[in-house]
Amino acid sequence: MTAMDFCEFRERTLNSIRDYLPEEFRGYRCEIKKIDKINGSREAMIIQDPDMEYEGVPSLYLDDFYEMYRDCRDMDFVMRSAAEFYIKGIRLGKKYIEKLKKSGNDNIIMVLVNADMNQAILEDAPHRRILDLAVFYRRMIECDDGTFNLVTVNNDEAEALGLTENDLFFLARANTVRLLPTDVKSLGGNVEVLSNERGILGASAVLYEQVLSELAERQRNDLYVIPSSIHEVITIPAGDVDTKALKEMIRNANRTILRQKDILSDNLYHFSRENRELTLVCERILPYS
Numbered sequence: 221m222t223a224m225d226f227c228e229f230r231e232r233t234l235n236s237i238r239d240y241l242p243e244e245f246r247g248y249r250c251e252i253k254k255i256d257k258i259n260g261s262r263e264a265m266i267i268q269d270p271d272m273e274y275e276g277v278p279s280l281y282l283d284d285f286y287e288m289y290r291d292c293r294d295m296d297f298v299m300r301s302a303a304e305f306y307i308k309g310i311r312l313g314k315k316y317i318e319k320l321k322k323s324g325n326d327n328i329i330m331v332l333v334n335a336d337m338n339q340a341i342l343e344d345a346p347h348r349r350i351l352d353l354a355v356f357y358r359r360m361i362e363c364d365d366g367t368f369n370l371v372t373v374n375n376d377e378a379e380a381l382g383l384t385e386n387d388l389f390f391l392a393r394a395n396t397v398r399l400l401p402t403d404v405k406s407l408g409g410n411v412e413v414l415s416n417e418r419g420i421l422g423a424s425a426v427l428y429e430q431v432l433s434e435l436a437e438r439q440r441n442d443l444y445v446i447p448s449s450i451h452e453v454i455t456i457p458a459g460d461v462d463t464k465a466l467k468e469m470i471r472n473a474n475r476t477i478l479r480q481k482d483i484l485s486d487n488l489y490h491f492s493r494e495n496r497e498l499t500l501v502c503e504r505i506l507p508y509s
Contacts, residue, residue, distance in 0.1 A: 223289075223290060223293060224289070224295075226282075226283075226286055229282070229285075229286050229289060230252065230263070230282055230286075232295070233265060233282065233285065233298075233299070233302070234250060234251075234252060234265060236299060237250055237265065237267065237280075237299060237302060237303065237306075238250060239299075240299045240300055240302070240303035241267070241303050241306070241307070242307070245267065245306075245307075247269075247270075248267050248268055248269055248270070249267070249268055249269075249270045250265065250266070250267045251265070251266055252264070252265055252266070252282070253266050255279055255281075256340045256341050257481065258331075258333055258338060258341070258450065258481055259333070259334065259337045259338065259450075259480050259481050259482075259483055260337075260480055260481060261340065262281050262282075262283060263281070263282045263283070264279035264280055264281050264282065265279075265280040265282060265302075266279060266280075267280070267306055277309075277310065277313060278305065278306055278308075278309025278310060278312075278313055280302055280305060280306060285298055285301070285302055288301065312363075316361050316363075316369060319361060320359060320361055320371065323359070323361075325381065325383075325391060325395075326395060327359050327360045327361065327395065327399070328357050328358070328359055328360075328373060328388065328391055328392045328395055329357070329358055329359075329360050329370075329392050329395050329396040329399060329400065329421075329424075330355050330356070330357055330389065330392040330393055330396050330424050330427065331355065331356055331357070331358055331370075331421050331424060331450075332350075332353055332354075332355055332421070332423045332424040332426070332427065332450065332484070333353065333354055333355075333356070333450060333484070334352065334353060334354070334483065334484055334485050335349055335352055335353055335354035336352070337483070338354065338356075341356060341372065342354055342356060344374050344375055345357070345372055345373060345374050345375060346373065346375060346378045346383075346384075346385040346388050347385065348385060348389060350427075350498075351487075351489070351498070351499070351500050352485055352487055352500065353484070353485060355389065355392075355424070355427065356372065356373075357372070357373040357378075357388045357389075357392050358370040358371060358372050358373060359371045359372075359373060360395075360399055368418075373388065393427060393428065393429070396416075396424060396428070397428050397429075400416035400417065400418055400420075400421070400422070400424075400425075401416060401417050402414070402415075402416060402417075402425050402428055402431055403415050403416055403417045403419070403422070403425075404435070407454075410439055410456060410457050411454060411455075411456050412435060412454070412455050412456075413448075413452050413453075413454055413455075414426065414431065414435070414452060414453050414454070414455055415451060415452035415453075419451055419452070420451055421450060421451060422451045422452045422453075423447065423449065423450050423451060423452060423453050423484050425453075426445060426453055426498065432445070432455075432491045432496075432498065433493070433496050435455055436491060436493040437493065439455075439457045440493075441457040441458055441459065441493060442457070442458035442490060442491060442492055442493050442494075443455045443456065443457065443458055443490070443491040443493070444456050444457075444458050444461060444463070444466065444488060444489070444490060444491075444501070445488070445489040445490070445491055445498065446466065446470060446488060446489075447470065447484035447485040447487065447488075447489070448473070448484070449478055449482040449483065449484055450481075450482055450483070450484045451482065453484075455491075458490060463488055463501050466488050466501075467486070467487070467488045467501070470485075470486055470487070470488060471486045474486055487500050487501070488500075488501040489501060
């Protein structure tokens with residue numbers, strides 16, 4: 221049997237998912253929306269009560285379920301799996317929304333991303349530009365399995381909280397240091413990896429107060445900061461280093477090794493031990509043909 225292409229799969233999923241849900245969900249509205257994610261967007265099927273706001277509703281990402289379909293070629297199995305995922309998600313979502321409402325502002329953290337690649341998220345959220353990067357803010361919701369979910373603080377929520385972007389930055393930085401403490405690992409030869417203890421969204425550790433200063437003091441040198449991903453950066457002592465070659469290495473890794481969603485920047489950064497400032501290293505790299 222010939223496998224469906226993605227467009228056929230998308231249409232069939234949208235038209236038949238209700239048949240796999242319990243009776244209480246049969247009257248729910250089912251639609252496909254584009255969900256803005258870090259460095260891109262994904263199509264998701266959203267199933268919700270038409271009389272309720274979009275709150276705590278799980279997103280069924282179609283590319284994940286299409287991959288499942290391509291592996292098993294069993295549409296009935298895929299639809300049952302999607303329905304089970306939704307039912308579990310809607311119950312957990314209600315639980316996490318209640319937890320969110322009781323959390324105050326102690327769970328707002330900062331996320332560091334590439335500014336140009338995330339304009340869709342940034343235009344609806346308080347943020348600040350830092351060189352070619354941007355910081356925005358998310359609520360961190362701990363899950364029962366030890367993982368966590370993130371919900372973006374948008375402009376409307378910030379206004380309702382009475383928090384300016386500056387308020388959010390200093391609040392989120394203090395929360396992030398507490399909830400996602402610094403983790404530094406040595407790779408040998410004065411090369412160190414800077415992240416957080418979870419290893420998730422750890423590039424924001426470059427903004428933790430004193431962290432880069434302490435690394436520079438330990439090396440007794442300025443630092444070059446290599447943006448290896450949104451989850452971590454690599455620091456090396458500045459000195460007799462071919463910065464053009466380093467930038468070429470970063471750019472090549474971003475196009476051949478990293479997944480799109482994990483890219484932080486094509487640029488190389490310099491941290492001054494004396495001035496405690498992070499700046500861009502300006503070396504012109506010719507685009508690949």
